[in-house]
Amino acid sequence: MTHWRRRVADVADLVVWAARMKGPTLGRARLVCIDGRAGSGKSSLGYAVHESASDVGSSALVHLDDLLDGWDGLDRVDETLQREVLSPISQGRAGGYRRYDWHLARFAEAHVVEPVDLLVVEGVGSGASSYASWITLLVWVDAPAELRASRGISRDGESLRPQWLRWMAAEDALFARERTRDRADVIVDGTGEADQAVVLC
Numbered sequence: 001m002t003h004w005r006r007r008v009a010d011v012a013d014l015v016v017w018a019a020r021m022k023g024p025t026l027g028r029a030r031l032v033c034i035d036g037r038a039g040s041g042k043s044s045l046g047y048a049v050h051e052s053a054s055d056v057g058s059s060a061l062v063h064l065d066d067l068l069d070g071w072d073g074l075d076r077v078d079e080t081l082q083r084e085v086l087s088p089i090s091q092g093r094a095g096g097y098r099r100y101d102w103h104l105a106r107f108a109e110a111h112v113v114e115p116v117d118l119l120v121v122e123g124v125g126s127g128a129s130s131y132a133s134w135i136t137l138l139v140w141v142d143a144p145a146e147l148r149a150s151r152g153i154s155r156d157g158e159s160l161r162p163q164w165l166r167w168m169a170a171e172d173a174l175f176a177r178e179r180t181r182d183r184a185d186v187i188v189d190g191t192g193e194a195d196q197a198v199v200l201c
Contacts, residue, residue, distance in 0.1 A: 008041075011188055012048035016056070018186060019118060019137040026134045027090045030118045035127035035180050036141035037171050038164075041190030045141060046122030057117035064123020066099045066111070071163050073100075074170045078128035081121065086131055089115050124171055127180045140181045143190035 019030045032049060034042045046061055053059035067073075067080050085095035094114045098107040113119070127138045175181065 008044050008048045009052070012045060012052040015049050015137065015139055015186060016052045016118070020056070022136050025136045026086060026119060027092050027115060029089060029116055030136040031134050032118060032120045032137045032139065033127040033135050034120065034122035034139045034141060035125065036190065038124055038167060040141040040143040042122045042141045045188060046120055050120045053118040053120065059118045059120065060113055060116045061120045061122070062113060064121060064126050067097050068100055070100065070105060071167060074125055074174060077125055078130055082131050085113050086134055089113065089119065090134060125174055127183065129178055129183070132183070137186065138184045139186045139188060140184035141188045141190040
């Protein structure tokens with residue numbers, strides 16, 4: 001295992017431990033929300049937390065990108081997540097959503113999210129204050145703007161730079177309003193280079 005993957009796995013184990021130290025907040029489930037700006041490393045951590053949690057109980061992972069209605073859907077995605085996934089699970093029922101296909105620019109197949117011991121939601125805006133009482137642990141992943149933009153454009157292509165810049169402006173407005181980093185229980189370094197990878201708040 002590479003140093004970076006080992007570091008992410010260690011952070012994930014810590015996040016799962018911190019969540020399990022608290023009682024369920026979403027029905028019988030614990031809800032871990034991994035928030036931060038695009039390109040910060042949320043998806044890598046989300047996969048690792050899901051894998052770590054699966055070793056000690058049932059776990060599910062939801063990528064908020066799959067619920068977004070394209071590049072302009074950021075202001076509405078928390079409502080969709082709350083209505084379609086979190087509210088049913090809080091009542092002990094399965095939730096679900098239709099995955100957004102970014103290449104075809106439309107919603108595609110349906111996905112079911114069963115009630116589990118630990119539900120991981122990762123993505124920009126996942127730690128919304130509108131359902132803060134359901135969040136067991138709010139994780140914020142930090143990385144500099146230059147690194148985030150480089151990662152995103154390398155992944156999506158130079159042709160999408162205008163969309164990326166517009167998205168980053170929308171993120172700034174969202175997080176200024178939500179104060180997500182200030183509300184976080186855990187802050188994670190997304191660069192993989194800081195001496196202190198995790199801060200427990």
